[in-house]
Amino acid sequence: MTNASSPDMPTATADAALHVRRLAVQRMYGRSFGLDVDGLDPGVNVIAGPNGSGQTTLARAGTVLLWPEAHGWGRPLVEGVFRLDGEPWRVDVAGRRVQHQKDGVPACAPSMPPHRHR
DSSP: ETTTTTEEEHHHTTTTEEEEEEEEEEEEEEEEEEEEEEESSSOOOOOOSTTTTTTHHHHHHHHHHHHHGGGOOOOOOEEEEEEEEEEEEEEEEEEEEEEETTTTTEEEEEEEEEGGGG
């Protein structure tokens, strides 16, 4: 079954609620980082700071978290926790190695819209 407004996007995925709760970046672009944002609100979150403090890196880390096969930022080391349709997920990305856990149990990647729909 597909979504009428976007035929290549499954309906269940188009309607799924996503809430990123934690995003941590240890490495991106071949550089070490110590970025860790926890307790994100299910509504709108504003990440602000001076130039070079990590806002763009956090946004790109979110892309790596949700679409690990589609990034072009070297060998990232990113971890994140989110809820998708009320179910808890954890994703650990270490370069090309990606581990997903659903409700604390190893799992296949969740169904997400293609990264071009982000």
